[in-house]
Amino acid sequence: MKSLAIGIDIGGTNTAFGLVDPEGEMYGESIMSTKQFPDFERYVEELYIGIQNLIRQLEFPVDIVGIGIGGPNANHFNGTIVNAANIVWQGVVPVVDKMKRYFPTIPVIITNDANAAAIGEMVYGGAKGMKDFIVVTLGTGLGSGFVSNGKLIYGHDSFAGELGHVIVNRTGRRCGCGRKGCLETYVSATGIKRTVFKLLADHTEESEFRYIAYNDLTAEMITKAALNGDPLAIEAYEYTGMMLGQALADAVAITSPEAIFLFGGLAKAGKYIFEPTRKYMEMHMLSNFQNKVKILPSGIDGKNAAILGASALVWDSIS
Amino acid sequence: MKSLAIGIDIGGTNTAFGLVDPEGEMYGESIMSTKQFPDFERYVEELYIGIQNLIRQLEFPVDIVGIGIGGPNANHFNGTIVNAANIVWQGVVPVVDKMKRYFPTIPVIITNDANAAAIGEMVYGGAKGMKDFIVVTLGTGLGSGFVSNGKLIYGHDSFAGELGHVIVNRTGRRCGCGRKGCLETYVSATGIKRTVFKLLADHTEESEFRYIAYNDLTAEMITKAALNGDPLAIEAYEYTGMMLGQALADAVAITSPEAIFLFGGLAKAGKYIFEPTRKYMEMHMLSNFQNKVKILPSGIDGKNAAILGASALVWDSIS
Numbered sequence: 001m002k003s004l005a006i007g008i009d010i011g012g013t014n015t016a017f018g019l020v021d022p023e024g025e026m027y028g029e030s031i032m033s034t035k036q037f038p039d040f041e042r043y044v045e046e047l048y049i050g051i052q053n054l055i056r057q058l059e060f061p062v063d064i065v066g067i068g069i070g071g072p073n074a075n076h077f078n079g080t081i082v083n084a085a086n087i088v089w090q091g092v093v094p095v096v097d098k099m100k101r102y103f104p105t106i107p108v109i110i111t112n113d114a115n116a117a118a119i120g121e122m123v124y125g126g127a128k129g130m131k132d133f134i135v136v137t138l139g140t141g142l143g144s145g146f147v148s149n150g151k152l153i154y155g156h157d158s159f160a161g162e163l164g165h166v167i168v169n170r171t172g173r174r175c176g177c178g179r180k181g182c183l184e185t186y187v188s189a190t191g192i193k194r195t196v197f198k199l200l201a202d203h204t205e206e207s208e209f210r211y212i213a214y215n216d217l218t219a220e221m222i223t224k225a226a227l228n229g230d231p232l233a234i235e236a237y238e239y240t241g242m243m244l245g246q247a248l249a250d251a252v253a254i255t256s257p258e259a260i261f262l263f264g265g266l267a268k269a270g271k272y273i274f275e276p277t278r279k280y281m282e283m284h285m286l287s288n289f290q291n292k293v294k295i296l297p298s299g300i301d302g303k304n305a306a307i308l309g310a311s312a313l314v315w316d317s318i319s
Numbered sequence: 320m321k322s323l324a325i326g327i328d329i330g331g332t333n334t335a336f337g338l339v340d341p342e343g344e345m346y347g348e349s350i351m352s353t354k355q356f357p358d359f360e361r362y363v364e365e366l367y368i369g370i371q372n373l374i375r376q377l378e379f380p381v382d383i384v385g386i387g388i389g390g391p392n393a394n395h396f397n398g399t400i401v402n403a404a405n406i407v408w409q410g411v412v413p414v415v416d417k418m419k420r421y422f423p424t425i426p427v428i429i430t431n432d433a434n435a436a437a438i439g440e441m442v443y444g445g446a447k448g449m450k451d452f453i454v455v456t457l458g459t460g461l462g463s464g465f466v467s468n469g470k471l472i473y474g475h476d477s478f479a480g481e482l483g484h485v486i487v488n489r490t491g492r493r494c495g496c497g498r499k500g501c502l503e504t505y506v507s508a509t510g511i512k513r514t515v516f517k518l519l520a521d522h523t524e525e526s527e528f529r530y531i532a533y534n535d536l537t538a539e540m541i542t543k544a545a546l547n548g549d550p551l552a553i554e555a556y557e558y559t560g561m562m563l564g565q566a567l568a569d570a571v572a573i574t575s576p577e578a579i580f581l582f583g584g585l586a587k588a589g590k591y592i593f594e595p596t597r598k599y600m601e602m603h604m605l606s607n608f609q610n611k612v613k614i615l616p617s618g619i620d621g622k623n624a625a626i627l628g629a630s631a632l633v634w635d636s637i638s
Contacts, residue, residue, distance in 0.1 A: 132475040146573060148474070153467040155575020156451040157611060160467070162572040165605045167565075177605055246486075253481040254465060254573060256474020286484045286496055292476060 002027075003063045006051055007311025009113070010034060010071035010095075012086035015047065018304065019054055019062075020311035024124030026304055027062075028054040038088040040098065048102040066107040067099060068313030070116030070306055076158040079110055109313045113137065113306065114161060115152055117263050117298070118145025119316045120309030125299030126261055133257045135298065136163065136244070138266035141176075142184035142191075148255050164188070168247055186243040189219035189265050195236045196222055207232045219265050226272045237269055241276025248277065249284035252293055263298035263305070320380045321346075325370060326630025328432070329353060329390035329414075331405035334366065337623065338373055338381070339630035343443030345623055346381075347373040357407045359417065367421040385426040386418060387632030389435030389625055395477040398429055428632040432456065432625065433480060434471055436582050436617070437464025438635045439628030444618030445580055452576045454617065455482065455563070457585035460495075461503035461510075467574050471635075483507070487566050505562040508538035508584050514555045515541055526551045538584050545591045556588050560595025567596065568603035571612055582617035582624070 004027060008017040011034060018029030030050050037043035055062065073084040079096025081089065099108045111119070118135040121127040127135075131150040137143040142164030146153040153160045164184035165177055172181025173194060185191050196209055196217065208225060209217065209232060225233035248260055266273050278295045285293075300308050323346060327336040330353060337348030349369050356362035374381065392403040398415025400408065418427045430438070437454040440446040446454075450469040456462040461483030465472040472479045483503035484496055491500030492513060504510055515528055515536065527544060528536065528551060544552035567579055585592050597614045604612075619627050 130475075132473075132479075148467055148472040148479070149470045151468045151470075153472075153574055154451075155467070156449075156577035157575055157608075159607050160451075160573060160575035162575075162605055162607070165572050166569045167603065170565075179603070179605070246489075250485045250569075251573065253484050254479060254570065255472055256476055256479035256481075258475035284486065284498070286481055286498070288478050288481070289476075 001061045001063050003065050005065050005311040005314035006067040007307040007309070007314075008047070008067065008069045009116075009306035009310050010069060010081070010087075011306075012072070012084075012088075015043075016307050017047065017051060017054070018307040018311070019058070019064075020308060022123075022315050024300070024308055024312075026307070028057055029304065029307060030054055035088050040089050040093055044098045044102060064106055066109065066314035066317065067103060068116070068310040069095060069099070069108070069110040070113045070310040070313075071095065071110060072113060074110045074112045076109070076111045076115070076154050078158075079108070081110075107314070107317065109317055111152075111313060112143070113309070114143025115145040115154075116309035116313060117143075117300070117305065118147055118152060118161075118309075120300045120305065120312040121261050121263075121298060122147060122150075123312035123315050123319075124308055126296055127259065127299070130258050132255065134163075134248075134251060134255065134260045136248075136260060136262050138188060138262060138264040140189050142188045146255055146257075153255075163247065163251060166247060166250070168243060183243065183247045187240050187247070187266075191243075192219055192222055192236055192240050192266065193217050195239050196232065199232055199236055199239075203232070205232065209233075223266070223269045223272075226269050234272055237272040238276045240266065241273050242280045244273075245277045245280025245282075246284045248281045248295075249286075249289075252281070252289050253286055256289065257293060259294040259296050261296050261298045263301050267297055267301065320382050322382045322384050324384050324630040324633035325386040326626040326628070326633075327366070327386065327388045328435075328625035328629050329388060329400070329406075330625075331391070331403075331407075334362075335626050336366065336370060336373070337626040337630070338377070338383075339627060341442075341634050343619070343627055343631075345626070347376055348623065348626060349373055354407050359408050359412055363417045363421060383425055385428065385633035385636065386422060387435070387629040388414060388418070388427070388429040389432045389629040389632075390414065390429060391432065393429045393431045395428070395430045395434070395473050397477075398427070400429075426633070426636065428636055430471075430632060431462070432628070433462025434464040434473075435628035435632060436462070436619070436624065437466055437471055437480075437628075439619045439624065439631040440580050440582075440617060441466060441469075442631035442634050442638075443627055445615055446578065446618070449577050451574065453482075453567075453570060453574065453579045455567075455579060455581050457507060457581060457583040459508050461507045465574055465576075472574075482566065482570060485566055485569070487562060502562065502566045506559050506566070506585075510562075511538055511541055511555055511559050511585065512536050514558050515551065518551055518555055518558075522551070524551065528552075542585070542588045542591075545588050553591055556591040557595045559585065560592050561599045563592075564596045564599025564601075565603045567600045567614075568605075568608075571600070571608050572605055575608065576612060578613040578615050580615050580617045582620050586616055586620065
C-alpha cells in the first residue's frame, strides 16, 4: 500500500492539485477553476470530486496520509484564508474546516504559498537535511519562508516571513501595502518592470523596451532580453540583484541560514540574477557571515512546484 | 534534594557566577576577576574552586543539574569563545571542553550574552509561556536573541541574532565592524552618545552636555538628564527610539513575535525610550502586524540578570 499526500495549490484563477509520494513523485494531477466558484461550498464540493477522480484512476491501493494546501494569505494556525487579494471569496474563509467535512479522517493543513515552497524545498528539494535556510519566491510580489531549527517560522500569528515588506528605502517606491520602499517594489516581476522604466527615464540609449508600454511589459520579456545580451535588461537585473543582495545581508544577520533559495520567475534569468545577488550580499554582510551562505536555485521549481510544496506540509507534519 | 543550575557570566573584566533553581531563585553568588587570568587553564581552576565554595556554603543537599555559560562571541555549537574583543584570551578558547574536565558528569552549555538574556526571559521572565519573541540587549553595543517556535534561533553557525548589525542607513555612521549605518551605531550606549553630539552640533540651545567631553559622557548621564526633563537628552532618546522602532518594524516582518523585550542600560530611561520605540515601530510596520506586538521591559533585568540568563540555558535544555 503506497502512502500519498494530497497537495492543493489555491490560486486566484485556478486550483491545481495532485497526489504525491514522500519522495516528491507525482501520481496524477489535475486543475480546476477557482474564480468560477464564488460560492466556497460549491468550490470544495468540486475539489472533492476532482480528488476522488484522481484517486480512482490509480492502479494500486493507496493510503492517503493527509492534505496540504497552499493559498494566498493563509493562516496556518486557524486554517483560514483571510482577505486575500485576487481571490473570489471575501473575508475569512474557513478552508480547513470545510475540507475536513469531506475528508474527516485525515489531517488537513494550510499555509501560504511561500511557506509551502520553503517546506517543499526542505522535504523534496535542495534544502533536504538543512535546518536553517530561507526560500525567496519571486513572483508578482516577493514572498519568503524562513526555516530555523528545522521548523518554519510562523511567528505568533502565522504571518511571519514577510521579507517582501522589509523596507529597503524609506523614501523609495510606493508599495501596494500603502508604505514606501518595500523590498518587493524592487525585487519581483513588478519591481523589475519598474526598474526598466526607471532606466529608460535615466538613460538615453536605444532599447527594445522603448517600444513597449508599461502595461504590455512582462518580467519574462526582460528575462528573455537579458539572456539575449540586452544591456538595459542586464542592468535591470544587476540593480534587482543589488537590492536583493543588500536585503539578504540583513536577513542573514538575523537567522544565519546555511543557504538561500531563489524560486520563481526572476530566478530563470540565471547568472543575471544570481551573480549580483551573491556579490552584493557578500559585499554588505557582516564579516562573520561572509563566504558561508549559499545562494541557490530552488530544487523544486517548475510547473508542479506549488502542488509539491503543498503536499510537503503533510510529510513535514508527520516527520 | 534541591535541583540547582550553575550560571556563569564571563565578562572582559569579571566573571560572575551563582546557583539558581528552576524558578530563578538565586542560592549564593560570587564574582572573580577574568582579566587577571590570561592563562585560561588557571582561570578555570579558580572558577572551579569558587563554585565548589558556593556549593559547600549551602545548608541543604543539592543536585547540580548543569552549567550554563554566557560569554562574548560564544559559539553554542562547538562550545568555544572565538576572537572575543575585550577579553584576555586570544583566538579560539575551548570553554566547554575545559569546564567538562572539572565537571565531567553534568552538561555544560555556552551561548553569547544576548542569547542567554533571551533564554533567561523565557525561563524566568516576561516571556514565560511565549513561543515567539525577541530580546534586545542595549549595552555598549546592541545584542539580540530571537526565539521562534519556542527555540532560540542560532542559525547554521550559531551566530544568528545580530540585529545590531542590520544596516539602517547605508551612508550612516561608521561601525566597529568596518561597515556603515549598523543599528548599534544609533541604538546602544555608544549610539546615544553619538546622537547627543550630533544634536549639539545641529542645535544652538544651551545644554549641560556642552560642558562635557565625548570621552567623559556616559549613557547613564543622558538617561539621568532625560529623567530630569532635559530637552536635548529627551530628543536624543526620541531619535534612538525612532531608529530602534523602524528596525524592529522590519524584524517583526520576518519573525512576527508576540513581544519584544528591551534589556539593559538604555531601557532604564523608561517612557523616554519605550514610547518612541513603540510609536515608530507601529508607524513603520506592515498593517498585518500593527497593534499586535508588545514592547516590554525585560522581566529579569537587574544585577543578577547575566547569571540568571546563563543558568536558564540548563533548564531550557532539559525542558
